[in-house]
Amino acid sequence: MMDTTALAQIYKPSIEAVKQASERISKVVVHTPLAESFTYSNRFGANIMFKREDLQQVRSYKIRGAYNKIASLPKDQLEKGVICASAGNHAQGVAFACNKLKARGVIYMPSTTPSQKVAQTKMFGGEWVEVALEGDTFDDSFKNATIRAGEEDLVFIHPFDDEKVIEGQATIGLEILQQSKEPIDYVFAPLGGGGLLAGVSSVFKELSPNTKIIGVEPEGAPSMSASLKEGKLIELEKIERFVDGAAVQKVGSRNFEICKQNLDKMVTIPEGKICQTILDLYNQDAIVVEPAGAMSISVLDFFAEEIKGKNVVCIVSGSNNDITRTAEIKERALLYAGLKHYFVVTFPQRAGALREFLDKVLGPTDDITHFEYSKKHERENGPAVVGIELKDKTDFQPLLKRMKDRNFYGRYLNDTPDLFQFII
Numbered sequence: 001m002m003d004t005t006a007l008a009q010i011y012k013p014s015i016e017a018v019k020q021a022s023e024r025i026s027k028v029v030v031h032t033p034l035a036e037s038f039t040y041s042n043r044f045g046a047n048i049m050f051k052r053e054d055l056q057q058v059r060s061y062k063i064r065g066a067y068n069k070i071a072s073l074p075k076d077q078l079e080k081g082v083i084c085a086s087a088g089n090h091a092q093g094v095a096f097a098c099n100k101l102k103a104r105g106v107i108y109m110p111s112t113t114p115s116q117k118v119a120q121t122k123m124f125g126g127e128w129v130e131v132a133l134e135g136d137t138f139d140d141s142f143k144n145a146t147i148r149a150g151e152e153d154l155v156f157i158h159p160f161d162d163e164k165v166i167e168g169q170a171t172i173g174l175e176i177l178q179q180s181k182e183p184i185d186y187v188f189a190p191l192g193g194g195g196l197l198a199g200v201s202s203v204f205k206e207l208s209p210n211t212k213i214i215g216v217e218p219e220g221a222p223s224m225s226a227s228l229k230e231g232k233l234i235e236l237e238k239i240e241r242f243v244d245g246a247a248v249q250k251v252g253s254r255n256f257e258i259c260k261q262n263l264d265k266m267v268t269i270p271e272g273k274i275c276q277t278i279l280d281l282y283n284q285d286a287i288v289v290e291p292a293g294a295m296s297i298s299v300l301d302f303f304a305e306e307i308k309g310k311n312v313v314c315i316v317s318g319s320n321n322d323i324t325r326t327a328e329i330k331e332r333a334l335l336y337a338g339l340k341h342y343f344v345v346t347f348p349q350r351a352g353a354l355r356e357f358l359d360k361v362l363g364p365t366d367d368i369t370h371f372e373y374s375k376k377h378e379r380e381n382g383p384a385v386v387g388i389e390l391k392d393k394t395d396f397q398p399l400l401k402r403m404k405d406r407n408f409y410g411r412y413l414n415d416t417p418d419l420f421q422f423i424i
Contacts, residue, residue, distance in 0.1 A: 110138055290321040
């Protein structure tokens with residue numbers, strides 16, 4: 001338990017500092033809508049509102065913190081330039097800020113970054129930004145950027161663990177309170193490094209203390225959940241990077257201390273559930289979101305009873321989704337829903353075995369979506385990797401029974417991560 005003296009020394013963004021940030025960024029940041037979602041309001045019997053940060057010019061809230069930080073620099077530091085490491089939204093926010101402020105910027109991105117994100121960063125930065133593609137991972141880029149920052153005396157712009165960045169993100173909280181006509185009962189917000197939630201939660205705890213603040217992070221990268229559980233900052237050894245906008249191994253130290261005091265609950269959400277929400281938002285409401293942007297909406301199902309009749313805000317953090325990921329998003333959604341299953345099927349090497357499998361094992365609405373088979377004449381049975389999509393998850397157990405009864409069952413692969421990664 002931390003003593004009160006130590007607590008007093010912990011940084012907290014003041015309302016005055018957040019108001020100054022709001023004024024500082026007002027000329028370049030969009031005052032995004034707080035829009036009621038009829039679809040989700042009807043589904044949950046609540047007043048569900050989306051704070052549409054996906055509608056920023058750089059398609060995420062990151063411009064707020066990046067611009068506030070860079071615009072706050074003394075003139076002599078600004079003239080030397082800034083540097084950052086990012087594979088996505090922070091890079092675009094820094095690039096945009098550098099262009100607007102006519103400041104030199106160097107942005108390190110992993111060499112594996114999709115070309116679309118590199119192109120967007122270059123477009124937003126124009127002549128003021130140099131993009132350096134070095135290393136295979138974000139950690140490589142981060143290391144290279146910090147080294148160069150020291151060599152050229154450039155100011156490093158951290159994506160989340162920085163006071164001015166936190167204050168910039170906190171301006172979202174001010175806007176929400178200004179826009180809402182009714183008291184807000186719940187705010188759901190995504191958490192990666194923690195800058196957004198640290199800022200927004202501080203504003204609400206000061207100006208709307210009865211609002212419950214719920215943080216949401218990916219199940220495969222629960223860095224804040226792990227840290228809160230242990231009562232100290234934890235760095236995860238390994239994380240699932242699918243939700244790239246919110247997958248970090250360690251949250252910011254400032255953000256951890258703030259969130260530890262401010263959050264009412266921290267929740268993890270399965271990646272497959274996030275994928276289903278992405279598809280639902282596009283199909284039902286024509287809203288395009290990235291995985292991190294869908295998290296605050298994905299989690300509503302887990303609070304269905306609690307939020308009935310309440311005023312609820314979900315922060316939609318961004319929409320920088322690569323269209324080439326659509327197939328994987330659909331696949332993960334089907335897997336989470338229990339509608340997609342992969343097996344090693346043992347086919348007797350005799351004429352008619354495949355026909356028997358199709359006629360006697362598959363159900364009338366089951367569909368084969370993946371099939372890999374190589375006939376081996378010297379073997380009694382030939383293994384095949386088969387992917388089957390179901391219309392209803394209750395069809396799975398009958399399928400499994402028919403497969404075993406007719407001696408086609410070899411192995412179920414969905415629960416075998418070391419093999420499964422080679423399929424999807």
